[in-house]
Amino acid sequence: MIAIIDAFSLGFCCLAMAILIGKSKNSPLMRDQKLLLGGLILFMGVYYFCIFVKWAGITGRLEAFENFEGALIPMWWAFVFYALMNMIATNEIKESESKYRLIVENQSELILKMDPDLKIRFASPSFCRMIGKPEADVLGRPLLSILDQKGESFLPYEVFNKTVDPSQPAYFEKIVKTSQGERLLAWHLSALTREGDGKDVFIAVGRDITEKSRTEKKLASMDHRYRTLMENLPVGIFRASIEGQGRLLMVNKAAAAMLGYDSELELLKIPVSDIFSDNGQRRELIKRIKAEGVIVGVEAALRKKDGAIIFGSVTMNMIEDENNIYVDGIIENVTNVRQALNALNSSERLHRQAQLIAKVGHWEQDITTMTYEYSEGLADILKIPKNLTLDFDDVKRLIHPEDLQTVLNEFGKSVKSRTEYDMTHRYVLSDGEVKYVHSKCVHEFDADGNHTKSIGTVQDVTEIKVLESDKHNTERQLRQAQKLEAIGTLAGGIAHDFNNILTPILGFSQMLAENLPDDTRNRESAQAIYEAALRASDLVGHILTFSRQADAERMPVHVAAILKEAVKFVRASIPSTINIKQDIQTNCLPVLADPTQIHQIIMNLSTNAYYAMQEKGGELTISLKQKRRTDLFPDLEESDANGMYYLHLKVQDTGQGMDKETMDRIFDPYFTTKKRGEGTGLGLSTVIGILNQLGGRISVESKIDAGTVFNVYLPCMEKLPSAAAAxxxxxxxxxxxxxxxxxxxxxxxxxxxxxxxxxxxxxxxxxxxxxxxxxxxxxxxxxxxxxxxxxxxxxxxxxxxxxxxxxxxxxxxxxxxxxxxxxxxxxxxxxxxxxxxxxxxxxxxxxxxxxxxxxxxx
Amino acid sequence: MLEENELIMLVLGLAILIRLLTTYERLRKIPHNTSLLLSFVAFFAATVATICEGYLLPDLFNLMEHLLYMTSAVLLTFWLWSFFKHFEGGAGSQ
Missing domain, CATH: 3.40.50.2300 (Response regulator)
Structure with a gap:
């Protein structure tokens, strides 16, 4: 069992060795590291073989070797771990170097590492590119041999001569020749540094500041120009704070000169509040600029150093930074402009007044647009709205239709001959009023001779025309009066002789009649002679009256007598188609008046009545009644009354009558409904004038196609003439x-x-x-x-x-x-x-x- | 009985282990370091088991000793394979 396990262990060691041998090519392991690792596997394999043999019972003679092996294996483990950590460190260094190399190689700054004798130990690719040489040609060579082509020292020797502490970094700028031409380089030279190999090196980092330098120079130049411009500008420039009284932070010479200070420094000491004549205006301006940010062309009254007030046009812009709010602005002295403007306004006002007084207006016609601009004076004359633009049709409508063609012809002629247009014509205003104007104009032409503009004046000469007409009428009346005077003189002379002739006839016939017996033919004859002489005497009296030989003095006048005489005269003057009916109270009180004027009143009213009935005939009723004042004017105050009695003279016709508009104007001077040459329009106005003198009144009633009644009231004299004398x-x-x-x-x-x-x-x-x-x-x-x-x-x-x-x-x-x-x-x-x-x-x-x-x- | 070579292995292994623990942060940068470290730990544990078998449970500790040797060999083989694989995939360039 143990042997089998050991066999597996040995097998795995063999497998590990196989992997190491087969796969180590692409690994980052160095050769010695591979050997160490292989040694470990080998020692472990041998050891496992020995214990396999021992437990397999094949031989026991390897036990001493096994023990030796077993003691060495931990040491091999230690070697392997050391080798692996070394590998890791190496890798890290490589990675770091790669990273920094990447940075250095892609850096636009020039980086050099040099020995104290300026031999280059490292040059960044940017440096090589700049000088146009490969790195191999640069490394190991002295820097001066590369760059110091003009015999100048590239680096200041004092840096290396120890005159400057080499342990301190240095900065300098230098122009060098490069593959891109002459460039300005700024160098940061590090302090002397000792490397790991024990050698001292400098690290020099250079930057191409050619463009920056040019820009700075340009900026400096612009700044200089700006300052020069600012100093020489004729307008004042300032920067000021706005808090408190306000402080000037910057001014130019023009501002100082404008305010009468010797220098900018002197002006800078003055608070802004002292410069404003009206501090209320300054506060108002600050309020506005805070709200709007900008103020353009505000006129302000400013106080000069000597206390004089000038007017400046102030334009300001608010500048706000983190800590302060201030304003930049310009001031333009507009005192002269203001004075000129005032003078211009005054002149314009005078001109306008002069136009108004002279009833003159002016106009300009733009030929291109055929539009007219006109002055207020012309608007007043033509009664048209002010400040409008008229077109050609508008103007044509204003010109009197009878004058239009003549005006256009004259205008065309003056344009063609390039002479002044000058004529008098009529305008018809919107209310129908006709005005006479004297119009003049001149024309402007462009370089090609095209008519571009006409400028003209229009003077209202209606009054002159009326005066001319009046003058004409007056002259005619004067001629008539002169004729009458001549006739009067003649009549007076005749009357004198006639009266001298009549006096004995009248006297002797009266005495003869008185001396003859009653009821005899001779007495009747004498009486007839006397009466005929009396009529002749009356006739002479009439001649003298109508020839104005009588005095214009006011005297007690029996209106009835004058009225009767006038009726006789009217009867003789008007056709028989007009019947005259008279109702005259003969015992009226006299009136204090000029008989001629009374006669004039009667004749004027009678003539008008005749005119109203001229075409169709009719009846003229003339009546005279004495009436009590209270019967006539119950509403008249006692103090206004001239007397207790008035004579009521009524002249009534059955003619065409008048409408209300005509009645409103009949007493206006020169108003007449008669044809030209038949009346002056002065008759009724004369009547009004006479009645005003006499304290009398007049009223009129009229109805179309029914007739007109004029009622004249004349105050009677308070005291009656002596009855005995009369x-x-x-x-x-x-x-x-x-x-x-x-x-x-x-x-x-x-x-x-x-x-x-x-x-x-x-x-x-x-x-x-x-x-x-x-x-x-x-x-x-x-x-x-x-x-x-x-x-x-x-x-x-x-x-x-x-x-x-x-x-x-x-x-x-x-x-x-x-x-x-x-x-x-x-x-x-x-x-x-x-x-x-x-x-x-x-x-x-x-x-x-x-x-x-x-x-x-x- | 504690033999001389076993004592040397234990002392050397313990010293290396202490050193590895103190430099663990650097060792972590080794690709797939866990397998490698466990391989060493298994080897060191096998040494400890060898010494222990002389005092108690000799069969068990003997078996553990051999198993731990095998574990160490397997882990070392696995680390080698992973290590090289790591660089083959281009991760080593990181």
């Missing part, structure tokens, strides 16, 4: 006073003398003013009164009165004249002229006036 038909008689009558018309002088004699006066008639003066000089106190013609040869009535006053200041004068009311002003030229008699003179008028002058107390 109604007395019996002339006041004298008391034998001596009266001197002077008239160059002898007949008139005799007639007056006769009348005075009939009135119980003692007249002296002379036909020469000088004779009259002599009579007065001869006896200044003789005459109680002088009645003198105004217009006489040698001395006029006024001159005579003046000279008489020198002789007897108390001698009263009455002037007589055939010139109508136009002479009333003469009365004030001499204090002794007390009244005026208008020719032809009736006896009653003569008696009343003479009596009034001689007895003023009555």
């Amino acid at each position: 109604s007395s038909s019996q002339p006041a008689k004298g008391n034998g006073q001596e009266v001197l009558v002077v008239d160059d018309e002898g007949t008139v002088a005799n007639m007056l003398s006769q009348m005075l004699k009939n009135l119980d006066y003692v007249p002296t008639a002379v036909s020469d003013s000088l004779t009259a003066l002599e009579l007065i000089q001869a006896a200044p106190q003789k005459f109680a009164l002088v009645i003198s013609d105004l217009t006489m040869p040698n001395l006029t009535g006024v001159e005579l009165a003046k000279k008489a006053a020198e002789l007897n200041p108390d001698l009263p004068f009455i002037l007589s004249s055939g010139l109508g009311d136009g002479i009333s002003g003469k009365a004030s030229e001499s204090p002794n002229i007390k009244d005026i008699l208008h020719k032809p003179i009736t006896r009653s008028a003569l008696g009343r006036v003479v009596n009034a002058v001689l007895n003023p107390e009555n």
Whole structure:
């Protein structure tokens, strides 16, 4: 049994030996290691053989050898274990070497191991590649013989001359020639190290820093340029902290100069809060930059060193690092820009105001797009929205259709001839208003001669046009007035002569009629002559009235009388298809007015009524009533009332009537519904003007196709004229006073003398003013009164009165004249002229006036 | 009776065993080291059994001695086969 076991043991040892011999080729075992392992197996096999033999009983002579073997086997085990561990260590070293070799061979850095005499003991593949030589040509050769091709020392000798401690690592940079040209290498040289073989070596690690150096140089250059640029920029550049008062961390020269500091250092000492004129604005900016990160172009008021305020446009960017928040920014001095902008704004405002005042606008037409830009002034003129872009059709719509073709033709001509376009035309606004404009423009052309732009102005000349029209009308009216004046002058002259002729006719016929027996044909004839002379006298009066010879002074006027005269005049002027119906209250109170103006009111209203009935005929009703104020204007305050009584003048027609829009405008000056040349549009506005002067009123009622009623209210005079003076038909008689009558018309002088004699006066008639003066000089106190013609040869009535006053200041004068009311002003030229008699003179008028002058107390 | 050669084997085996235990970490790097170490341990146990058979149960310890020798031979053979197989498979390059 034991023997069998030993046999198996021996067999396994044989098998192990076979495996070792057969398989050890591909193992990492070294030869001696294999031998040791084989020895162990052999010793174990021999030992098992010996004990097999012993237990098999074949022989016992091997026992001593067995014991020897058994003692050696543990030692072989020890050898085997040692060999195996050695193998493991060797493998580990190989693996490590392989790993580090891999690192070194793939390293871009140049790695050299050198002796102190610079012989290369190891060179990395990168070094070999760099110098373009195989490793074999490098190893063992001095480094200087490889690289020091320019006779320069590759490594600083002082490193090796022990001037520098070789135990300390060194760093230096060197340009060397390589297979890639000259390269800059940075070398880290280790301290002198002793290797395992006892030799001292340097480890040099080099890095190609050519690109890095170039980049650094480039960066340095850029940095220099940046700094130069920053220093020379005309805008201020700064970096500042924002906490607390703020501290400037960096500024450039321009910033210092902008704020009036001598240097950047001086400015850096100033807190940011002191630079801002308004610290509230600074806080606001900090708040904004914290919220938004960037602020662009904010205008800030900054305080200079000398305290002056400038305005800077500040652009800032917030920079935030781990510890601090600060801002980088630029400041541009915009004080001048601001001033210029203010000036520009002011100028633009003035320009706009000037355009507004001058009613001028401007426009630009882009020919490419056929669009128009226009100013506010033009928008105001054309009543179009501001800041719109008009196209060509819009503009064409605005131009008056009658002017459009002319405008387009003129514009085209000016473009073709490259001359200024200049014409006056009309625009029709959106509300229908027509405006006259004076339009001018110039054109711009490109290098090829194509029309590119037109720039023009438009001036509103509507008012000028209206004024021109008014001027034309006024001139026409002036010419008419001049004609009337000429006629008036002529009529006045005729009236003077006529009155002189009528005066004796009137006087003598009246006296003749009075002296003849009643109911005789002669008396009737004389009476007829008197009445005819009276009518002739009225006629002269009318001529003087219509020729405006009468004074425009306000005086008590009996409107009824003027109205009757006017109706007669209207009747004669309008066709018989228009029936005139009148209802005139004759006993109305007088009105304090200019008779001419009253006449004008009546004529204007009557003319309008006639115009309304011109085509179809109709009825013109004119009425005059005296009414109490309270009946007419119950709502009128007492203080507003002019008097207790008003005259109500009503002018009513049955014509075409008016709509409300027309009624709203009829009192506007120059508004007329009449055809061109038939009316000025000033009639009713004149009426309004007169009534305003007189404290009167006017109202109008109208209905289409029914007619129109004008109601005119004129305040009556508070005090009625003396009833005695107004109604007395019996002339006041004298008391034998001596009266001197002077008239160059002898007949008139005799007639007056006769009348005075009939009135119980003692007249002296002379036909020469000088004779009259002599009579007065001869006896200044003789005459109680002088009645003198105004217009006489040698001395006029006024001159005579003046000279008489020198002789007897108390001698009263009455002037007589055939010139109508136009002479009333003469009365004030001499204090002794007390009244005026208008020719032809009736006896009653003569008696009343003479009596009034001689007895003023009555 | 303790023989001289057995004592030498025991002392040497014990010393080697102690050394192996102290350098166990390095021995672990040997491929399939368990088989090798057990082979040595079996050999050392056989030596101990040889000495023991002189004092008690001589037949049993004698049998154990021979069985342990055989175990040691088998384990050594198995380790050799595994060791070379390990490198044949390319694991040795690791």
